[in-house]
Amino acid sequence: MYRLIGGDGKEYGPVTADQLRQWVAEGRVSAETRVRMEGSHDWKSLSAFPEFAAQAGASAPPSVAPPASPARATMPQGQISTYLVPSILCTLFCCLPFGIVAIIYAAQVGSKQGSGDFAGAMESSRKAKMWCWLSFGIGLTVSLIWVAIYLVAIVGGLAQR
Amino acid sequence: MDTVDATPSRNRLLRLALVAGVGVGAFVVFLFDPSRTAFYPPCGFHELTGLWCPGCGSTRALHQVSHGNLARAIGFNLAVVLALPFLALTGLAYLSGRELHAWIPSILRRPWLVWALALAIGLFGILRNVPAEPFSWLAP
Numbered sequence: 001m002y003r004l005i006g007g008d009g010k011e012y013g014p015v016t017a018d019q020l021r022q023w024v025a026e027g028r029v030s031a032e033t034r035v036r037m038e039g040s041h042d043w044k045s046l047s048a049f050p051e052f053a054a055q056a057g058a059s060a061p062p063s064v065a066p067p068a069s070p071a072r073a074t075m076p077q078g079q080i081s082t083y084l085v086p087s088i089l090c091t092l093f094c095c096l097p098f099g100i101v102a103i104i105y106a107a108q109v110g111s112k113q114g115s116g117d118f119a120g121a122m123e124s125s126r127k128a129k130m131w132c133w134l135s136f137g138i139g140l141t142v143s144l145i146w147v148a149i150y151l152v153a154i155v156g157g158l159a160q161r
Numbered sequence: 162m163d164t165v166d167a168t169p170s171r172n173r174l175l176r177l178a179l180v181a182g183v184g185v186g187a188f189v190v191f192l193f194d195p196s197r198t199a200f201y202p203p204c205g206f207h208e209l210t211g212l213w214c215p216g217c218g219s220t221r222a223l224h225q226v227s228h229g230n231l232a233r234a235i236g237f238n239l240a241v242v243l244a245l246p247f248l249a250l251t252g253l254a255y256l257s258g259r260e261l262h263a264w265i266p267s268i269l270r271r272p273w274l275v276w277a278l279a280l281a282i283g284l285f286g287i288l289r290n291v292p293a294e295p296f297s298w299l300a301p
Binding site for chain 2: 082084085088089091092093094097099100103104106107110111114138139142143146147150
């Protein structure tokens, strides 16, 4: 069993390792959250616990919101990444309408989270991320092909002289 | 113990890649004017449809910004020039550490602000294709 300090400075717990893992997965607990083992006296960041380090590192939205008390477990408060900045970068520099789709999903994340639809917000966040990567991937591929063609043309021109 | 160190070192690598990428990109864009050189990739959307996308002219705008010609940069792409300080701030916050990094997204998470931004970029993309006087200033 573990005890932890939420973003509001209050102590929560004891909770089971499984419950804690679920909170990490939901973004309510981050790698920096202070945690201690039940019965131990030193608070450590979650990432210092080998049993959580891999998971906490993999899903690393910097959580500032407190984990709700277990009674409010159905209303998670964590921060979900909106991918707003990557969406804007993709729109302005990948030259694809996909970036706009990503921005719209990014906007949905905040709206849905505000109305308490946590699962919907996670889904929008996932879609925003997907459209960003799609836009970035296509933009990068086209750019690389273009530069390659340009280089081949130059080398060909030099060879003919 | 290596699992504990994995996250910071991966972040450091990401930051390094970000600085290197932006640095090299800025250097190339500063040296070579996209209006006069052929090696910059063209906008795929513009090639296919003949329409201006919200990002068309962004490389030319960045070249003008890097030479201090803000007015000409705005002529190529208003959205990029407006977004630049904000993107620079976000980038710096990401590099500087957690406090700023947590503070900036908390402002950006206000839903109405994000919706307004999505609407503004969409409108910008549409209006710059209108072939009439005030709107044609938005085209590159």
